[in-house]
Amino acid sequence: MATLWIVLCLTLLSPFVVASEYAGSESCQQCHQQAYQDWSTSHHQAAMLKATDESVQGDFNNTSFTYGKITSTFYRKGKEFWVKTDNALGQLEDFKISYTFGVFPLQQYIVDFDDGRKQVLSIIWDSRPASQGGQRWYHLYPEHESLSHGLPAQSAVDFNDPFHWTGTQFNWNTRCASCHSTGLVNKFDVKTNTFNTTWNEINVSCESCHGAGKDHIAWAHSDSQVSPQHFGFKHTISNPALWQYPNTHHRIKYRSSSNNPHQVDVCAHCHSRRQELSQWEPDRSFAEQHIPRLIEAELYYPDGQMLDEVYVYGSFMQSKMHANGVVCSDCHNPHSLALKKPGNQVCSQCHNPDVFDTVAHHHHTNDKASQCVNCHMTETTYMGVDARRDHSFRVPDPLLSHQVGSPDACTSCHTEQTPAWATKKIQAWVADLQKPPQKPEFATTFMAADQGINKDKALLNIANDGGYSAIVRASAALRLSPVQVDNDQQSIADLLNDESWMIRLGTVRSSMQLPVLQRWQLLSAHLDEPVRAVRYEIARALAGLPLYQLTKAQSDQVQMLYKEFITDSEFNSGMPDMQVILGVFSLNQQDTHSAETYFRQALTIAPDYQDALLNLADLYRATGRDDKAGDLLKLAVKEHPNAVDPHYALALWYIRQKSLPDAQVELQKAYEIQPGFRPTTLALALVMEQLNQREKAYKLVSSWLTTYGSDPQLEQLRQRLGD
Known part of the structure; x- marks a missing residue:
């Protein structure tokens, strides 16, 4: 281990930008007066x-x-x-x-x-x-x-x-x-x-986005008649709009080319929910320094709208705007951060106002209701008073929103009306359109998959459908159960070869449900993966691989992935969740001593951290110390009474201790917190059966099947309970 860490420090640490390379924002003022003035009154400043x-x-x-x-x-x-x-x-x-x-x-x-x-x-x-x-x-x-x-x-x-x-x-x-x-x-x-x-x-100064400016300042004050690449910076985030109308109707204009998609990467560093892999350097790509969160249940509604505080990037990546080359500075002044034009005029830069900014399109007569954003960018208030708009720019779908529990632009204003009423209105408006707006059909599939229902066939269709954005396809791949994809590992292998790194990322994560040797069969051809974010997940997926079964060349490649993984994880070593990630990684490598050290370090940083408590308890179980696990699980329940996992884990501990009444109490609490979660329902019904509460168990299973749909194992259990 000592040798590993020496090699790690010498070869894999990201090259930090030294302080002497920074010029400071004051040095920008002389030449860039308007930009500096805009920035000086901005939220960044x-x-x-x-x-x-x-x-x-x-x-x-x-x-x-x-x-x-x-x-x-x-x-x-x-x-x-x-x-x-x-x-x-x-x-x-x-x-x-x-x-x-x-x-x-x-x-x-x-x-x-x-x-x-x-x-x-x-x-x-x-x-x-x-x-x-x-x-x-x-x-x-x-x-x-x-x-x-x-x-x-x-x-x-x-x-x-x-x-x-x-x-x-x-x-x-x-x-x-x-x-x-x-x-x-x-x-x-x-x-x-x-x-x-x-x-x-x-x-957040000028150099946060443009990069260290010492060379740029030196060039600006020199007598040189030759401009260096990017004027002395390592990159540029300038992205001049090059637009064209695709047809004679002039309904919408599209970017004919995107000179520099890197601008969105720079903004995403802060305006995304992600894990950082290294010190921020704006000239490097987003996926070389971060791992983004995909459309996941605790962060997004099933239709992709923002639920938790996810900072825009994930919703913008779903949008047709992003697909057609729109970047942040097309709508926002990058220095003042204000919209470039007031109200609907910011949308009219692309969407012909004679077509779209009319009653014939939005069907509203008052100024507030006729604002594009109020229909196409639902608003959620975070931190008590901070209203933020979803950037997926979706068409309102009241019935779907009602079905999956997401915000609905129509009934949020027309509170006295129903989703059915709003849907009928919209259907009447679009009846004369040749092509009604595409709806995010993935929503119900994602919701069902998140409830533990097998939807692999539908998920595969979404993951392979080029009509969806990369983040939607990646989120479908993430939800796949490779063990159950009709034993068709080729489907997973094909997704691992997708040109989108984001889809490869989601697919690698889904492969972690497979036994490690099957993961190796899928991932062995991707050890030279070019994108750091995906390599990180490949390393984690292969953590339990028996290296002695590989060739020396393969073993060397895998160990380099391991070293990079440790470096990237240790970058955030002050966070308890990263200590847990390292602990699980060590555990998968059968290194229980290091795993316990990491889990304990996580609890040193945060004594009540849920994942550390649960993982350390499970380590105790696996190493014959299950008697010590109970106290950790009880503490997890005490500190996180509204979370499903602590109650579920404590219930399983009670089952191992043959204390079924206590297990039933914890499973009932877990069920009340998240009624649709299939594993809790199954475990609770089985415990009820053991306690001779067959009628109660039958009603529980029947209610779940009626609400959430068919499930073979629960169907079989209901049949047995009904006999």
């Missing part, structure tokens, strides 16, 4: 600033705010800003505010700790005007459903909760820093559990 009279928006004039059992006080000491609030032990303590974090429609505040951690307060200043309900303190986790963007109301978060402001979820170093500062180097010491994070500029 105010992404993070030292706490001063100029930057602080909140009321620190001895203002009190009560949340749960804690009353916090915001006050000043001379020019400094302070808060008295609950610490990690639940006791009131005075903390100095070091930095502001964001500016509008909300502003958060950062506190420095001696171990290098910077923690973000979960009490936030609403910086909207008072007329809009702003100019007040509020808590990020409200006790009122109206502020929870459609999720169930939550009880107050206290110091025992994983989401307390002193915990890892509110740690700036690992959760926020790379997107709110420029030239960030996030140094974490695993041995001491401390940070020494540095940056070149405190906020």
